[in-house]
Amino acid sequence: MASRAPLFPTRVSYRAFGRQFGHGEQALLAAIRQLREPGLRAEGLIGLGDLGLDRQGCDAFLGLLPLLTTPSAPIDLLRPGSPFIAASELDLLVCLLRIAxxxxxxxxADDPLAPLRLQLARCAQAVQAANLHLRPRSLSPVGLRLLDPAGWHRQR
Structure with a gap:
């Protein structure tokens, strides 16, 4: 479950959802987890639609999932229905907020994480267009690598 690629050291850290995560954040993460499971994909798409994401936004998250299974991806998703959130899932939510x-x-283009970062940017745009509120939090070192300024062209 934890990433074991050399760039991303093993991290296993879980938190209960509790009050520290808003309803929208919980629903977004639940929908993303469902999209990963072929039998629950339709429910995941409905969940994203209920959050206000349009078809293009849903497609952005569908495009993100295959990139999360690559060895260089630092984000591991827990199973649908888990009452916990992994540290890497928390990094995903924070990255979406900051990129938005x-x-x-x-x-x-020359960055090895460019495909993952590009898809994260598309997902961040979808979250922003849906006006979904994500809480600002600190990032782990693994999450900070995704937002490393050396890997991005950006304007504030």
Whole structure:
């Protein structure tokens, strides 16, 4: 479950959802987890639609999932229905919030994480267009690597 790629050291850290996560954040993460499971994909799409994401936004998250299964991806998703959130899932939510705050964020083409970063930017735009509130939080070192300024062309 935890990423074991050399760039991203093993991290296993879980928290209960509790009051520290808003309803929208919980629903977004639940929908993303459902999209990963073929039998629950339709429910995940409905969940994203209920949050206000349009078809393009849903497609952005569908495009993100295959990139999360690559060895270089630092984000591991827990199973649908889990009452916990992994540290890497929390990093995903924070990355979406921060990238949405940037103007015209796009990854550098020569960066090895460019495909993942590009898809994260598309998902961040979808979250912003849906006016979904994500709480600001600190990032782990793994999450900070995704937002490393050396990997992005951006304007604030």
């Amino acid at each position: 705050q940037w103007r015209r964020a796009r990854p550098r």
